[in-house]
Every structure is written in C-alpha cells, then in structure tokens.
Amino acid sequence: MTALRSGLIALALAGIAMSASAQTIRIKDLVEFDGVRGNDLVGYGLVVGLNGTGDGLRNAPFTEEIMSNILERLGVNVTGEQFRPRNVAAVIVTAALPPFSRSGARIDVTVSAIGDANSLLGGTLVMTPLTAADGEIYAVAQGTIIAGGVSATGDAATVVEGVPTSGVVPAGARVEREVDFDFSSMTQIRLALRDPDFTTASRVEGAINREIGSGVARMLDAGTVLLDISRTGTSSPAHALSAIENVTITPEQRARVVVDQASGTIVMGSNVRISEVAVSQNNLTLRIEEAPLVVQPNPFTEGQTVVVPRTGVALQEDAGPGLALVQGGTTLSDVIAGLNALGVSARDMIDILKSIKAAGALHAEFVVR
Template sequence: MSAGAQAQRIQDLAEFSGVRDNPLVGYGLVVGLDGTGDQTTQAPFTGQSIINLLSQLGVTIPPGTNMQLRNVAAVMVTAQLPPFSRQGQELDVTVSSVGNADSLRGGTLLMSPLKGADGRVYALAQGNVYVGGVGASAAGSSVAINHQAAGRIPNGGIVEQEVPMKLGDVDGSLDLFLKRSDFENARRVVTAINQEFGAPVAAALDGRTVRLQMPADDNSRVTFLARVQGIDVNADRGPSKVIINSRTGSIVLSDTVTLTRAAVAHGNLSIVIDSNPQVSQPGAFSGGDTAVVPDADITVQQEGGALQVLQTSADLMDVVNALNALGASPQDMMSILQALKSSGSLNAELEII
C-alpha cells in the first residue's frame, strides 16, 4: 500500500444515484407549555393558527377576542425521509420555534403535516417534545443551560406517502457517485469492482461517476449492490491541505502536509497611545477660564525576531514542531503559513474559511 492511500469501503467513498434522503418541512403548534410560549401581541400568527385549528375542531372564537396564549408556540417541524421508506415507518422530527417562545420544554406538538419540495404531504408529526436545555428566572435574573427554543421528538413522525424510487435505468445500469472527484480513485474503484466480480461490470465515466451494469432480477440486484458496497479500495487521500478559520483562529493540517527548507523571522509591532489630559487652572482674580489641555503619549514597541531555519519536513509531527518553534500565536501563524505558501515552501493547498 502506498503512503498516500488507505483501505476504505466503497460504501464510505461513494453513493448510488438516487439513493438519498428527502428533506421534509411543516408548520405546527406546540401546546402545554408552562407560560413560556409565544406572546400573541408580538407573534400574531400564533393566535391566527390556534383560531383556525379550533374552528376545524368545531370551536368558534368570537371576533375581536384577545387571547393571551402563553402556553402555545408556533414551530417549524423538519425531518429527513430516508430512501425506500414505506407507509407506517417512523421518523425522528425536529421542532424549532418561529416566534418568541422562551422554551418548548414540556410541550406537545399537535398533528402537523410534513411536505416535500413538490408540496405534497409525505409524513405526519405529533408527540411530546424533548428539550435538552433548562432555564429558570426570578426577580429579574435568569439562568439557562443549552438551547430551549428547539427540541426533538424521537419517532414522532409517521410516513404517509412513499417516494417512488427505482434502482437503475431501463438498460440495467446504475451510476455510482464518488463523494470527492478524483480520477485516480475512480480508476481504483473500477479495478476493484471488476476484480471482485471477475467481469467488466464497472466503467468510469469521469472523475466522479462510475457506471455499473446490474443483473435483471431485483433480488440479484440487491445482492450485487451489497457486494459493491463492501469492496475495499486503497483510496488516495487527496491533496494536502491547510485549512485556516479566520473567524476563530483555528488551523488544521492534513497528515500529508510537508515543508521544504525555509528561513522565517517573526516579530510583533505594537503601538500604544495613552491619553493624559491636563487641567489648566487660571490664577486667582485673573479672569481666565479653566481649560483642559490634551496630552498624549505614543509608544512604539517592536519585538526582535531573528531568522529561524525551518528544515525540510516530510512528517506531519515534524511540520508541527517546526512551526511551534517559531513561538507565534495562531493569528500570526496564519500570516506565516500564507507567506510560506507564497514562497513555495509549504507543500499543501491553503484554504481559508
């Protein structure tokens, strides 16, 4: 096995065409809250929703009624519909407040339809909301642990309509999509599949797509795809990368990052401006006015940084030790890495997010 490759199952490297989750979304009401629901004066849609719901249940609310519904919250309900889902299958759903509810703890989601991208209802959601956070308030002070405006309902959704899905085209072919476009990995996947079956059942179309020729029988197709998923491939790890998060100051290096010999000098320049206004007091009976005279002290400090040699490093630990020897902060390290990349000493792609 080469140093830049590692054995992985095709199931971890690729996915079959059309075999995917389908997002569902819906709108609903959570009731039974302990005074932590929406304020209808600021979230009028909550009041409108409860009026519409009660009218469907045969309860008429007189026009102009001011309902203070602090035990009700309007929420958005989301779920993922797995591939090959059947009617009656249960789904986990997530409930998120869309109003100004303080907490959904202890609430119950009323029956809410979940729709797909085509606007059709594919599932119904209902149940008790589980919230991981907790909070308390008294005398103007409050304390909260974790987020309380969102929660989950395990197995709170029931599939009502199936998504039609067919494996493969009319000619019996099915595309296998690599999660990362790479011509070398596509070649290795094709070679491993053909060796497994002893026949040319796989062919690469490009750096991401591998076309498979499947058996005609449904049961044989399932067995065929199961064997394909379990095949081990010595996949290439891809290009070396250094990822810099400019917002948090995080730096991540892949294990194939290398350095060539370079010299780096690092120093900090700080400018401090200290304002010390002075009060000028006139003499007695002079007729003058008291005045404030501005006085500022400006200090420039520069830390010396001698050139330090970074030796050629082919191992990630050697690269880390060489960079740590500079004694730079993460923010300064970002500038050093960009300079090393510009000089050609850093053998990796630099990605800033």
C-alpha cells in the same frame, strides 16, 4: 508553551490524518449510490403546553391564526373572540425522510420557534403535516419536545443556556406516503464519490472488478463509477450493492491545509509538503495611556475647571530571531517540526502559512474558514 501545545495538537491531528490515509476504507463510506437518497420535509405547526414562555400574540399574529384554525377543526368556534394565551408558539418543523422508508415508519423531527417565544421546554407539538418539495404530505409529526437548552428569567436578569427555542421530537413523525422509486428495475447504478478524485475512482473500479468480475465497474470521470448490474451475476440491484459496498480500497487524498481564523485551528493532510524557505516575523506592541490633567482657576478669580487630555503613545517592535530556515519536509512530521521551530502561536502560524503559500513554497490547497 502556547506554541508548543498548538504544535502538539496539530501533530496529533496530523497523525490521525496519516493513519486514516494509510488504512483501507469501505466503498460504502466513500460513495453515494445513485437513487439511494433521502428527502427533506418541512411543516408549519403549533406547540402547546408552554409555561408562559410562548409567543406574544400581539407580536406574532400568525400564531393566533393557526391556533384558531386548529380549534375550529376540533369543533370550537372562536370567531371574534379575544384570547391571548402565553402557552402556545408557532414553529417550523423539519425532518429528513430516509431512503426506502415505508408507511408507518417513525422518523425524528426538529422543531424551531419562529415567533418571540422564550422557550419550547415542556411543550407538545400538535399534529403537523410535513411536505416535500413537490407539495405532497409524506409524514405527520406530533409529540413532546425535548428542548436544546434552558432559560430562567427574574425581575432584573435573565439566564439562558443553550438554545431553548429549538428542540427535537425523537421518532416524532410517522411516514404516511412512500417515495415512488422502482429500484429493483435498474440495470445500471452510478456510484458518486463524495470527494471526486481520478485516482480514487480508478481504485474503486479496479477493486470491484477484482471482487465481482471483469467489466462490472467502469470509471466515467473523477466523481462517477458506473456499475453494470447485469454483469454482477446477482438477482437484483440490492444484492449487487450488498456485494460491493464492503469492498475496501485506500482512497487518495489531496494535499490540503485548513485553517479556522476564529479559533486559531490548523489542520493539515498527510500529503502536505513545504519547500525549503526562510521566514522572519516580529511582534509589534502598541501602548496607549490616557493621563488627563485637571486645570483649575486661581483662587477668588472667575474661571472654569478644565480637563486637558494627555495621551502617551508608544510603539515597540520586538526583535525576532531574524530569518529562520524552515527545511523542506518530505513527511508531515517534518513539516510540523519545521514550523514548530519558529516558536510562534497558532494564530501567527496561520499568517506564516499564508505567506509561505504566497511564496509558492506550500504545496497544498489552502482553505480558510
């Protein structure tokens, strides 16, 4: 039943892949436009208002340092004072600045504890500058944290669900500086395919030229198509991209098998093919039984009670069905049916696929995660 259920799951996922490959996809979902990109931001801040779940300041002296700096900026002199509250925590704040973000826009931020705080639940992030790779401040974050988990601690036990030391502040940062980028002056824009492929790039080129006009798009390589803005007949690069981003094509997919050994998951693309091959697999069962024997001395004699180890080991090899013939498949459903005919579990199927690939009968890229 396990093998059958695994086969049905794999077949269902394969059906999704086949339907996805058969339908048309918008160009905007296949490429990245040159220059239209976000920027990563990071900051170091302080969370206050925790219910005794903050950093232990003896173990996290950096928390005490930033707390002192914040209080001094607010006009409170704490030099030489000894204070060790448990309602504050030092955190790293991260965010992504979307492309074309303007001053005053709000963006989401993620907050993660870096000390020994137990939970950020109910805490408030104090004003935290967020900088980019150039060292400039582009946003400032502040707000109430929505933690990603919960924890409860008693005298003898602790229960933790999720990750309470990490959370988010929705729309918690305000953009203070815009990224300098003169998009309107561009005369050419490169379209970068997320999954480089010569056939897909050629189809993108052809679809744009048919929709807008001959010579507008030109394929440079498997991952790049060059768009000539002057040939589009539009008034700006923004208008040109809006005219082509909803053009649809049918992307080409490489034959690929992806397996996850930890969970036993197998995902196959619609182009996977297997040549006719014979497969045999047996199951080995190793049984080890411990039956220690206690030996005692005779009555009224000097001696010691001794435990004598006694181990029984048995190795059993279950006879399999012999060589099973997996017919060569011309479609993904044929491949799934042939593999399911072996009647093995998903984890055994991973080993079989590895062996079929090594034998040269699996015609697909084999990815193990």
